[in-house]
Each structure stands twice: as C-alpha cells, then as structure tokens.
Amino acid sequence: MMYQYDEIDKTLVKERVDQYRDQVARRMRGELSEEEFRPLRLRNGLYMQLHAYMLRVAIPYGLLSSTQLRKLALIAREYDRGYGHFTTRQNIQYNWPNLEDTPDILDHLAEVEMNAIQTSGNVNRNVTSDPYAGVARDEIEDPRPYCEIVRQFLTLHPEFSFLPRKFKVAVTAAETDRAAINVHDIGLRIVKNDAGEVGFKVLVGGGLGRTPFIGKVIRDFLPKEELLRYLQAILRVYNMEGRRDNLFKARIKILVHELGTERFTEKIEAEYEASKSDTRLLMDGIEEDRIRAFFTPPTYESLSDDAPDVDAEAAGNPAFADWLNRNVVAHKQPGYAIVNISLKPMGEAPGDATAEQMDAVADLADQYSLGHLRVTHRQNLVLADVRKQDLVALWKALVALDFATPNIERITDIISCPGLDYCNLATARSIPVAQRISQRFADMKRQYDIGEIRINISGCINACGHHHVGHIGILGLEKNGEESYQITLGGSSDVDADIGKRIGPAFASEDVVDAVETLVNTYLDIRQDGERFLDTYRRVGQDPFKERLYAAY
Amino acid sequence: MNYRMVTANTLKEGAVVFMTASGGWSQNVNDGKTVTAEEADTLLESAAASVADCSIVAPYLIEVEVAGGKVRPVRLREQIRAKGPTIQFRTSA
Amino acid sequence: MPLIKDGAVAEDSWTTVGEDDPIPGGKAVIVGLTRWKDSADDLSGHNGPLGVRLKSDEPPELIAKDLGRFDLIALEFPNFNDGRAFSYARLLRERYRFTGEIRAVGDVLQDQLFFMRRCGFDSLELKEGRNVDTAIDALGDFTVAYQPASDEKDAPVKVRDWASN
The missing domain is CATH 3.90.480.20 (Sulfite Reductase Hemoprotein; domain 2)
Structure with a gap:
C-alpha cells in the first residue's frame, strides 16, 4: 500500500533532523547570519513569509496513511493555528510555526516516516504523481515504485544539492494526465514499446513561472532499468551548464530553450553514454522489486460492480x-x-x-x-x-464535514496559491478572488451547465497557482499600488497541455469576477454540443471572448 | 505628508514587528516610531543592533500615513502585514 | 586559511601563485588555469608538486589531457550556492580517474562538507573565521546515503546493497 522506512531511511531522516536542529541552534546563537541560514532552512522547507515562518512538509507523490494524517493534524493543533494548506505539489504547508519549534515538528514527522527534506531550495523537490496511481483504470502500471526510487535517489544527493535552481519531477502511467507532467522540469510517462516492454517517455524543460514552457520530449522510450542513469545525466548537464548568472533564467527550461531541444538532447545522450561504464546506477531489479513489494495492491474483496x-x-x-x-x-x-x-x-x-x-x-x-x-x-x-x-x-x-461539495473539475474547483494574504513574493491576493468566484457560481445547477472548466489563480508571476495552465488563468499583479488581475485563456496541464494566452488589459479587483462571468457567459452562448469551455475557446479563438469582455470598458 | 517606519520579523516567531521610539519592537503598528523621509536611513541603521543580537530579521523601511492618531501603511502588502491575512482561516466547526 | 584533510586540521604545504608571481622552485604550487594554458612549457620545468585551480565556470574537460601533470586540483566555490564543482569532482574521480588531491576552495559552508567528501574531495579549505571543529564534526553528519557516489573505497556511509557494487 505504501513505502515503509527501513533502517537506512530512518537513520537518514533522523540525522537530517539533528543537522537541522543544530543549524537552528547556530542561527539562534548568532553563529549563522540570516543570509547563511536562509538556504539551509529553505532546503528543509522553512520559509519566512509575510506574517510568520511557513513550513512545507513533503507528502511523497501525494500518498498518506491515516496515521500520518493524524500526525499532520496534531502538528496543526499544537504548533500552528489549527489548520494546514494542501498545495499543488501534493505537499502540506503550515503558516504559523515558531522557528524554535520546527526541529520538534520534524521529530514528530519522523515518527510517522515523514519529513520536510528538500521541500524548498535549489534542489529536487517532492516527486509528484497521479493521485489515482495504482487504482486508475487507464494506467499501464503503478508509477509509485518509480516515484519512490527517484525520491530516494535525489534525496540529499551529494552532487545535486546546489543546483542552479529548484527542480521538479512528476511521473504518470495513465492516459489522462493528472500529474501535470508537461509543466515539470522532468516529466516521466510510463509507456510500452512495440515489444511490449515498459519504459519511460522523458520530457524535460516544462515549467510555469515568468517564462512558461511545455516540456520537450527528449526520449520516446527509455528502458526502465536505465532511469537513474538517465536522470543523473540530465541533472549533471543542468548542474554544470544551467545559468547561474540570472535567477530568472536558471531553471532547466531556459537551458533547453537556449540550447534548443536537439542540442540539449545531444548533450544528455552524450553524458548518458559516457556514464554507461558505471553500472552502479543500473537498476538490476532487486531494489525495484523491494520497493515494488510495498505497493502490491491490497487484497480486494470479490464484489459485484453493481451497487x-x-x-x-x-x-x-x-x-x-x-x-x-x-x-x-x-x-x-x-x-x-x-x-x-x-x-x-x-x-x-x-x-x-x-x-x-x-x-x-x-x-x-x-x-x-x-x-x-x-x-x-x-x-x-x-x-x-x-x-x-x-x-x-x-x-x-x-x-x-463540509467535504462533500460535488464540484470536482467544475468552476468552483479552483487552484489558488496563498497569495498576498500570506506570501512574501505575492503582488496581489488570490484566495479572496477564489472565494468570490466560488460564491458567484455557488449554484450547482449553473456549475453543471457550465461543465468542465479549470480556473487557476496565482498571486504573482511565479505562478504557484498555475494560472498559465488554467482554462481561465488569473494572475494577480500590483499596478499603481492597487491589485489588478490579468486573465489568460486556453491553458491546460492535461495531455492537451498548452500555455494560456493573455486576453487583454488587466482588471481591477472589483471587476475580475464579473470578467470571469462574462467569459463563461460568452462560452455558454457560442458553444456547440459537447464542447467544454476549452474546446470552444480553441475552436473560436480569443476574439469572441475579447469583444464581449472589453465591450463594456 | 507620509512618514517612514522600520519593520521586520522576529527571529523566533517570525512575527511582524515595528521599531518603537525606545528602539524596541512592537507588534502594533501604532507603536512604531514615525520619522520623515530624511531621517529614515538613520532610523534603519539603528535597527542593526537588533539584527546583531538575533532578535529580528531583515529590517526595512515602509511608508506610512498618520491620520487621527492611527498609523496606516501605504502599500497593501504592508497593510496586510500589519493587520494579518484579510481572509478568515478555517476554524474548527 | 584553515585546511581540513582526512577529517582533521592539516598543515597546508601548497602555495597558490598569482598570474605574474614567480614560481618558487621545489615548492608545491597551485596555478590558475590561464597560467597553465599560457605557460605550460615553463611550468614543465618546475621541480616541485604542481596543482591547478579551476574556477566554477572551468570544467575539468579543459585540462583532461594534462591531468597526469597535476598532483592537486583545487575547485573553486565562488559562493556556496554554486554547486558546479560537485559535478567536476565526480567527473575527475569517476570519468578521468584522477587520483591526486581534489581540494575545495572559496566559499565553503560546513553544511556542504559531507557532500563534498562523497563527491571525491579530500581536502577542504575553509574561509577565514569559520569554526574548524564544528566543520570537522559536520563531516560526520550522516552515516547513511541513498545513492552511490565517488567515495566507495573508504565509504564513510552505508548505502543500500544495490547502490554499492
């Protein structure tokens, strides 16, 4: 059902907590300046936000046991203000911990085989995956054993712990992409080749932020036993050649873009070939089997599918x-x-x-x-x-529990980053916009009439709310001291992934919900049978939406 | 006319604080010492001691208005820092 | 500057010489890449141990042909966030089979020393003012690791069986 720590995992997490506890103590004693402490706390998930510290805890590929969730609840109650925030990368964030308490929180987490290792910083982050992994009807095989293998391989990696910038890997094995692999630094899709062998399609250089890109396929089929060697090649080329002169150009997507996919691929393949004499990373099946055994399907009852x-x-x-x-x-x-x-x-x-x-x-x-x-x-x-x-x-x-709102993939199932209510980088609020949209469209009948639509809201250009890949994306900015919201249309993070296009000038905070409603009404007026919002937009383009949207202004 | 004030976060809790007339720190923006733009840099420099003794982190200047004895930061970001999130967070039912 | 070697404070027997400084005969000297490239012939007459210092944008590929000439390669960390030299060290050890000393110089934090050792560094030059004792302790921050690296021979850490052969 899920991976369980052995002595090596337990020891590593404990030693990491001890190391972090010492770093906090050195900071409190003044032996580390804030400039020195910052990258150290970040690589353990601790940010300084607007009002307080924020601790991000990893939920590897989004999988939790009930015991772990109870521990997350205990931490929320005893060390925070009684709540937590689940993120787009399948993590949980606490918004109010004290610095001194954070090592104790990590001890609590270690008790239930969790940690905050590499939930921030210029390192590999939480490996994410399909939330339906292992139970989806449309998957080739369970992707989670590979997620776990990658998680371990890239945890406290001696060579790749000071990358040019953060690094995110997502894995899926299903036809429907519920893991957004097209917008990750590395996206891995489990595929079968003509011979029926299982391997990976490898995408590199996807990402959002200020320069969004859809990932480029650099390998159509990588034999699965080669996974770690190939990952090492990608990370090594990135570590040595990724830009370090400009924070905004440091992600691997820029390296891929500047070199071109072909040249980039050549470099990866060359490094991969050169490392072939190193057989240590060749998964011989033993470790894979050990890890796969943890994800053996549970013993299901023999039940009729009729209920x-x-x-x-x-x-x-x-x-x-x-x-x-x-x-x-x-x-x-x-x-x-x-x-x-x-x-x-x-x-x-x-x-x-x-x-x-x-x-x-x-x-x-x-x-x-x-x-x-x-x-x-x-x-x-x-x-x-x-x-x-x-x-x-x-x-x-x-x-x-107020957890049965039947709105999955409907207009009120909104992705939102914390925005200016919490975040140090934000330029505008996002949660209040999500709340107002959700109130405006609260009527379920209307939501069902509108059908599938994804609204994603980010409170700044860093795009934690994935606005670029929302069918309707909303980006909060600050203009002349006021919040304003730019709207993009046509984005998607699914298999039909695309980056949304800006529709026109930004809207004032009080107008943005009206603007969304105008877009939705336009769609309702012009849609053809069976078309989702995104389909209609892709058929007719921006103009009909733009005309209606800006007619009133 | 707008004034300047020094703000920071405490090292221990990360709490938002404002520098007071006595050189201490308060979580209430109304306790903060207001100075003119010309005096601002000197005020900021005086925060260095609190950085050195590990009580606060990353002090910086903000612009504030004073009306009816109440201090109000000019930028929305600083208003939110001074008052807390503008949203209700979920509390137990 | 304090030097850590083999897990202890060590005397530094090497002298780093500038672009135009005379090379002291018989002494162990470290020169920059430019000097090596410009005056390899002059240096061939040097009768003491020779080292080269690579900046973080100077990959070991640039001296791949000359490796036999060096007893030491110093890899520079211009700031501790610049992690290129971790890859350079591994390439030197694992691809170019360099067996001399690899030294970390520049802005080195104690929290990186464990990783450096795993990547094949065997001496570490701390910045003036850093605490040498806590730095030496930090080399032992971890007794386990998840992945193979360049420290197999005298592995200070336990890795899983699959990754250790």
Missing part, C-alpha cells in the same frame, strides 16, 4: 446523485470506487483543512478506504479504495 443501494439512493436523493456523478470515479477493481474529497466548499480558501477535519478524514480513511488517502495536484483529497456499498455512508460523513 443497488447506491443506485436507489441516487434515484431518490439528488444531492447524493450529484456527488456520485462528480466526485466519484471508476476504480480498476469491480465493486470499488475512487472518491474525491473536495477541499473547495463555496467561499472557503482552496486546499485548507482544519485539524479536526484532518482527524475526521483519517477516521474515514480507516473505516472506508484501507487506511490511506491521496493529495491531488488540484488541492483536493482522494480516498482511493472505497467499496461501492459504503458510498452512501461515506457521503453522509463527508457532508457533515
């Missing part, structure tokens, strides 16, 4: 039926379902959960989903192994 009780409830209970249609997804095992828990109730901060809610969800995971859950790239949670016969009871429990 008459569920059908009966759905027939007589529209609220349940909506939830079933929207938040529940087909499972590969008959008689089971994947349940999305929406962290986007109308008018709330996207991705936030209180300690009480975390505890309650942990209990539900134990009761209904084999004790595990997932965090999604879109800041929701997933119970991945629910018996269909339990869906009605689970729904009732989720309703009581």
